[in-house]
Amino acid sequence: MADEQAPLLSVQGLEMRFGERLIQKDVSFDIERGTIFAVMGASGSGKSTLLKHLIGLLCPAAGKVVYHGEDYWAAGEEQRAGLRAGFGVLFQSAALWSSMNVLDNVLLPLERLGRIEDEGARRDRAMEVLSWVGMADFAQYMPSDLSGGMKKRAGLARAVVAEPPLLFLDEPSAGLDPIASRRLDDLVLSIRERSGCAVVLVTHELPSIFAIADDSVFFDSETKVPIAHGKPSELRDTATHPTVHAFLHRENPDPVDTSPATPAASKAASDT
Numbered sequence: 001m002a003d004e005q006a007p008l009l010s011v012q013g014l015e016m017r018f019g020e021r022l023i024q025k026d027v028s029f030d031i032e033r034g035t036i037f038a039v040m041g042a043s044g045s046g047k048s049t050l051l052k053h054l055i056g057l058l059c060p061a062a063g064k065v066v067y068h069g070e071d072y073w074a075a076g077e078e079q080r081a082g083l084r085a086g087f088g089v090l091f092q093s094a095a096l097w098s099s100m101n102v103l104d105n106v107l108l109p110l111e112r113l114g115r116i117e118d119e120g121a122r123r124d125r126a127m128e129v130l131s132w133v134g135m136a137d138f139a140q141y142m143p144s145d146l147s148g149g150m151k152k153r154a155g156l157a158r159a160v161v162a163e164p165p166l167l168f169l170d171e172p173s174a175g176l177d178p179i180a181s182r183r184l185d186d187l188v189l190s191i192r193e194r195s196g197c198a199v200v201l202v203t204h205e206l207p208s209i210f211a212i213a214d215d216s217v218f219f220d221s222e223t224k225v226p227i228a229h230g231k232p233s234e235l236r237d238t239a240t241h242p243t244v245h246a247f248l249h250r251e252n253p254d255p256v257d258t259s260p261a262t263p264a265a266s267k268a269a270s271d272t
């Protein structure tokens with residue numbers, strides 16, 4: 001049974017494997033409503049794998065993923081589908097449907113969930129969210145005609161359009177220039193403000209981590225266990241583990257948007 005007093009999401013002793021191969025174990029943390037929670041660690045340490053466990057795409061080798069006190073994998077398929085309906089997800093690749101224009105991509109969650117009956121009202125809502133992310137003028141564009149940053153923003157619009165209580169963002173600003181990156185941070189903050197959602201954010205970007213994350217976990221790829229947990233700015237000042245210290249004190253190289261831009265998209269490149 002859902003327990004409104006319980007944390008929104010509680011990860012308890014999670015162990016993640018692909019067959020015999022251990023990715024991470026002993027992963028435990030709680031996420032409360034309205035929190036932005038960062039998942040940090042080296043490439044290959046298991047951050048995207050964690051996200052896939054949190055949204056029910058992968059089943060844990062051990063431990064639990066608990067929503068509102070309800071163990072995801074102990075619940076029936078109907079309850080699990082109900083929980084999944086409350087997730088908004090931006091995958092690492094943005095993963096827009098290439099055969100649909102931006103507007104139709106953003107309409108998908110509204111159509112799937114059937115929350116807004118009227119077709120015109122669904123379009124209005126989709127256009128409203130596209131305007132939040134600065135993409136209203138590109139609603140009719142196909143994903144192949146968008147720059148990397150525009151794809152990310154369209155993906156973000158699709159992830160938030162149905163006002164999910166939980167938003168999962170896998171490297172939303174990877175590959176963007178610093179200005180676009182900061183703009184995305186502001187967007188995530190304003191979406192949290194508007195909807196009160198909690199956000200699980202996988203990112204390597206230190207400015208983002210320090211600017212918007214309230215809490216975090218750090219995966220170690222050597223020992224395959226989390227080696228730090230807490231507010232990133234506090235970890236920066238207190239963490240003694242050399243890997244965490246080096247990560248949080250490193251010079252952050254400027255991310256660069258290397259995605260190919262079409263003439264139409266490059267017109268708006270300053271907007272990404």
Ligand SMILES: Nc1ncnc2c1ncn2[C@@H]1O[C@H](COP(=O)(O)OP(=O)(O)OP(=O)(O)O)[C@@H](O)[C@H]1O
Nearest residue numbers: 018023041042043044045046047048049050092171
């Ligand atoms: N479907 C899969 N089958 C087998 N191994 C996988 C699968 N998906 C990921 N892995 C492995 O799990 C490990 C963790 O991958 P994951 O994508 O979670 O890392 P990550 O921390 O997100 O890295 P990055 O920062 O590069 O995105 C990697 O070694 C990867 O090769």
Ligand SMILES: [Mg+2]
Nearest residue numbers: 047048049092
């Ligand atoms: Mg990843």
